[in-house]
Amino acid sequence: MEKTYTLADLQTKWNRRWEESHAFEAKSDAKPTFTIFMPPPNVTGILHMGHVLNNTIQDVLCRWARLQGKSVLWLPGTDHAGISTQVKVEKILKAEKGLTRHQLGRETFLQRVEKWRQEHGQVIFEQLKRLGVSCDWSRATYTLDPDYSRRVQSVFVKLYKRGYIYKGKRLVHWCPVSQTALSDEEVIMKPTQGVLCTFRYAVVEKPGTFLPIATTRPETIMGDVALAVHPKDPRYASLVGLHARCPFDPQRTIPIIADQAVEMDFGTGALKITPAHDPIDFEIGKRHQLPFIEVLDATGRINENGAPFTGMDRMEARKAVIEALREKGLLVKEEPYEHAVGYSERANVPIEPRLSEQWFLRYPKVEEAKQLLEKKQVHFYPAHWEKIYRHWLNHLQDWCISRQLWWGHRIPVWYRKDDPSKYHVSLEAPSDRENWEQDPDVLDTWFSSWLWPMGTLHYQENSDKNLFDRYFPSHVLVSGSDILFFWITRMILASLELVEDRPLQQRVPFHNIYLTGIVRDAKGRKMSKSLGNSPDPLDLIQTYGADGVRVGMLSIAPQGHDICFDEHALVAGRNFCTKLWNACRFRQMQGRVGNYSSFEDYWKEIASTSLSPIDQYLLHSLVLTMGTYEKRLSQYELNAAIKELQAFFRNFFCDFYLEIQKYQPSSSFVVQDLFLRQMLIMLHPYAPYITEELWEQMHAGSGTLQEAQWELPKLSSHVQALALSSKDLEVMEHIRTLVDQLRTLTAKHSRTPLTVHILLESKHQAEFKVYQALLEQLIKISSFQIVSQPLPGASQVVTHYGTFFVQHEITQPAMDDTQLMQQIAALKQYIQTAEQKLSNEKFMSHASAKVIEGVQKQLEANRKKWEALQKLLP
């Protein structure tokens, strides 16, 4: 066995084995189930650090569930990612052939995208496999699979029939680049530096009187249909009911009206009303039955209504209008002004509120979704996300679900060619197909992914009837918080509405929601492609191994916190794996490893073996650690669990127990074997490759580790069965502390030869003698020498067993008395504080027995130490 292991070989070997044995396919056995839906990455996606974190967490949970004897379904898939994929292929098309999608035509273009999808769609799956994820690839689903598409469309039809989906002409968020409507969630508000421009409208009835208007969007002036002031504004009261003259079309006059929505203190207190291009104006326009004049076209250019600026881009027109107003003497002032502007999430350009006819969805089951919190049917990790979830549900607007794209699920609606106001909502066209035309638009990508749990489990389909019943609801959803509203909350609403004839707890798609933080770089910036600050996970896997990357990532990822990525963590992860490898290697060098098939079998063997207190101490700690581990994982505290395992393994097992084994080996290897066995099991979810390999080497013939079973020993019975009394336990803890103290004392001294002098406490003398020889070996000193007087000028440490001294070998300045005095003074302080506490009646009556006992013990120890140090004073 080599000192280090070859990562790549191990990974290839076990990936092949797992695949060949169909190890991760969901089985239809009688075991209880555990389900996770993997958030489907974009089909065009490439593995990034966020995926690494996210999927490692899911994989730990799945492998842990398998160890617990559950039948696991971890369901992967990919998302067709409508806008982003279409835009990507359009760009390629433009670059390679100089063609637009319209020149190519719908059918050809879609074939082109599909071809691209087939070439690139598998990449992310292959990358995920390299990370060691254990999902059921046989059930991988793609949102545009024919079956899945059909499900999406039939849900549209179903929700239409239930009255949740309707068609409406409204002001929607319009992306002038992608030329499609967007949902509220796809618009990102960004603070933007703009200009607040004030200009004057001439009042028709009162020549020489002007109404000043402040706006950030002068280019929409040609679409103004009224001016509005607040009904109670005394400044403008006399103007209400009169008319104003349009600056660029003097023939046209518009009314001056009063409306509550106008803010008196902002700008001039008067508002120009452009109902076709502004949400507030839209509402005011409807209230006052004003006409709607559109001046911008789909690409964001001024149309024929916007003369004389027709043909200009909106940004160009903005400047031109200001100049024109200035020439006419109507411009009052321009001020720099920072305000929030909505940007299209994908194209990253300002969106345009645009009047258009779209399909909308009124969200179903909103109240029920809120109640899930009170009814404890949904738990967020970390819990504070509950408030954000609730807030979103409280402020829901109808969802614009139609997109003017080609790549996606086509809306299942047919319009009569001779009269498009007549339409037919159904999966199939009416029988006289030739007279009908299908809606050209597709559905928002998220309209397909919100059905993910039902769609992937073939809800209400005959083909696989048990699948849904068996695996729904899932147990936990692990995702980045960025898609809480896009996806997670909507899945809840969809499932509540569409899963029928079941009690509430059976209609929730998942009971636990684990929201991971964002992976940031060392400077705290979000990792992103454009910044180029994200390492390629495959390079990292190459260098540190999948196990090293997984352990490293999770050891810096506290629950729900953003994580500051640091490659040093991966180094530590890899080093830990090497340490594990070597500890197992060391054991194998000692002789054949025992092979029992369960914890209980080992324990039986242990019961019939005579064990040293040190062996029992290890077992005792092992049982405690197993309990904590299980508790941690049940609360999704993956970070705490791995850190505790690492500390326990290194500090307790390697540095204390194994070191002792070198000098005073146990009578039997059974303790060490059980320990390593349980360690491999507990580490397996985190580091699947190396643990599998070690398991095979050490426990050949008892199956693979991923088939092993977790057994939680019962503290009460298993620990009591050990012959370790509480007194023995105390002794062991003293010895372990003593080892640390002696290591500290002798750390700076050369070993050959080194004598440690002891001023022993008489009452602990016998106890010390038992371990004296072992300690000499462990601390690597030539001998302990018992003295009856303190050694002046030596380094010293006060312990439970007495004061230990090391004489400086070379003449050094004698131990500084001031240092000693400082120590004594500090102890005095501690002692006084403790004494005060213990004589304080309120403390004694309020504090718990455990706390009081702790203070007493500490006081006692400090007094002892104080006395010992006092003796050293000259």
Next chain:
RNA sequence: GGACGGUUAGCUCAACUGGUUAGAGCGUCCGGUUUACAUCCGGGAGGUUACAGGUUCGAGUCCUGUACCGUCCACCA
């Protein structure tokens, strides 16, 4: 503008419902060719827990306010 989260060692983070002298890892420095492991072992230094008040026998933890950072939500043009 509203809400939420954060601020603890040079860096990244712990510390359960308030309770013993606030702990790890990394970094740094010192010392180590010990019958697994230098991808290792031992050790040192390093903290007024952002700031100001308050409640309490006792506050990193609870309350109030301030500052800074981050996130989400929001139609003052």
